Amino acid sequence: MLKALCCIIQRDLRLTFRRRGECVMPLFFLVIVSSLFPMALGSDPKLLAQLAPAIIWVGVVLSLLMSLDRLFRSDAQAGILEQFVLSPYPLSLLMLGKSVAHGLVMGVPLLLLAPVLCLLLQGSFESLGVLWLSLVLGIPTLSLTGSVGAALTIGLREGGALLAIIILPLMIPIVIFGASAVTAANQGISYDSELLLLGALLLLAVVLGPVAISAALRASVTCV
Amino acid sequence: MLKANALGCDRGNRELFSKLTFELRPGSALKISGPNGAGKSSLLKILAGLWQPSVGSVTWRGQPLVSGDPVFLTQLFYLGHQPGIEPLLTPIENCQWQLGIGSASAIDQRTDKICAALQALGLQAFANIPCERLSKGQCQRLALARLWIQPPLLWILDEPYTGLDEIGRDLLCKRVLEHVQQGGIVVMATHQQFDDGAILWQQIRLETVPC
Numbered sequence: 001m002l003k004a005l006c007c008i009i010q011r012d013l014r015l016t017f018r019r020r021g022e023c024v025m026p027l028f029f030l031v032i033v034s035s036l037f038p039m040a041l042g043s044d045p046k047l048l049a050q051l052a053p054a055i056i057w058v059g060v061v062l063s064l065l066m067s068l069d070r071l072f073r074s075d076a077q078a079g080i081l082e083q084f085v086l087s088p089y090p091l092s093l094l095m096l097g098k099s100v101a102h103g104l105v106m107g108v109p110l111l112l113l114a115p116v117l118c119l120l121l122q123g124s125f126e127s128l129g130v131l132w133l134s135l136v137l138g139i140p141t142l143s144l145t146g147s148v149g150a151a152l153t154i155g156l157r158e159g160g161a162l163l164a165i166i167i168l169p170l171m172i173p174i175v176i177f178g179a180s181a182v183t184a185a186n187q188g189i190s191y192d193s194e195l196l197l198l199g200a201l202l203l204l205a206v207v208l209g210p211v212a213i214s215a216a217l218r219a220s221v222t223c224v
Numbered sequence: 225m226l227k228a229n230a231l232g233c234d235r236g237n238r239e240l241f242s243k244l245t246f247e248l249r250p251g252s253a254l255k256i257s258g259p260n261g262a263g264k265s266s267l268l269k270i271l272a273g274l275w276q277p278s279v280g281s282v283t284w285r286g287q288p289l290v291s292g293d294p295v296f297l298t299q300l301f302y303l304g305h306q307p308g309i310e311p312l313l314t315p316i317e318n319c320q321w322q323l324g325i326g327s328a329s330a331i332d333q334r335t336d337k338i339c340a341a342l343q344a345l346g347l348q349a350f351a352n353i354p355c356e357r358l359s360k361g362q363c364q365r366l367a368l369a370r371l372w373i374q375p376p377l378l379w380i381l382d383e384p385y386t387g388l389d390e391i392g393r394d395l396l397c398k399r400v401l402e403h404v405q406q407g408g409i410v411v412m413a414t415h416q417q418f419d420d421g422a423i424l425w426q427q428i429r430l431e432t433v434p435c
Contacts, residue, residue, distance in 0.1 A: 079305065082304055088297040
């Protein structure tokens with residue numbers, strides 16, 4: 001079991017490395033989106049500092065969405081999804097592997113980038129830790145939730161737009177708790193409850209996400 | 225072993241086939257022929273458990289086929305229209321992950337075992353270049369590599385000769401013959417007719433039903 005999981009993770013990490021050019025695009029996207037805000041809002045440091053957590057969180061969600069669109073596309077084109085479905089191992093296990101790989105590939109660079117961008121947006125130094133912690137808990141949840149949408153929209157020609165419409169509403173709670181934890185930290189209020197809720201959502205996503213992804217994938221492959 | 229009971233398949237209000245009944249015992253081979261659009265691939269997908277038949281049922285060792293049943297899936301090799309090769313990985317890497325999510329034992333996943341299979345298929349010189357640089361026929365050979373590494377009991381092959389040259393065709397023919405002689409089961413859809421030696425094929429011919 002564990003070997004099949006490692007096998008999928010290794011395969012996806014290797015593939016990401018081979019097309020690393022494609023994979024850095026969401027990161028550039030995040031940098032550009034968050035640098036657009038100061039240009040539109042003006043350079044009032046107080047206003048920017050107040051908005052920084054929200055800007056970073058929305059930017060992270062959008063850049064993850066961009067990468068999710070590609071998650072199953074190459075596998076679907078090459079006819080590999082059928083092989084996943086025909087593997088004797090549980091499909092949800094293989095999908096957990098894909099999500100872990102996606103979380104690592106997208107999550108780690110985003111976690112490195114986000115604090116830097118927050119400082120650029122005049123975010124306070126003290127809130128960086130909370131921002132980081134909220135992203136650590138939030139990004140895997142976002143990745144797992146988004147993978148369900150990606151699996152549902154395999155094989156649709158306008159999959160990208162539909163993916164955003166299906167998935168963004170489901171990501172709202174994560175954005176609310178994530179951004180409000182940082183805002184609370186900025187105001188000096190306790191932010192424990194937001195982080196605990198993010199943790200609870202993460203646990204829920206880890207348990208239910210792979211099952212939902214595999215059900216969506218099976219439906220896409222077997223009912224064409 | 226593999227038994228089809230009065231199988232029928234409808235695709236979009238069009239009946240592809242109906243009342244198809246046959247049984248495959250160990251050591252038997254079935255060739256499905258018919259014109260384009262007659263339902264050959266649909267039948268194979270139903271036999272592999274990927275699709276549900278509209279009527280009838282498929283049983284394996286007397287048990288109805290359940291989608292995702294690990295016992296059945298460890299004994300199945302299914303090759304569809306596409307070879308299922310990841311173009312950015314090398315042949316060895318492709319074999320590794322395919323065996324990893326298949327039921328292969330640790331010995332079968334060893335690189336020397338994979339290399340031996342690639343050599344048998346004439347791919348040893350390409351073992352370490354990305355598959356996007358291989359030709360269609362070479363990809364087809366690679367997709368069949370598992371039959372040389374760790375052949376399961378039941379092979380379901382959809383047009384396996386597509387893109388293969390004469391040498392590749394003979395290689396596959398010989399492998400199929402060996403497998404059937406050792407008590408395996410082979411189901412193949414093809415419209416190529418050529419002499420494949422000593423295999424005693426059961427034949428099913430599907431006809432195109434007009435709308």
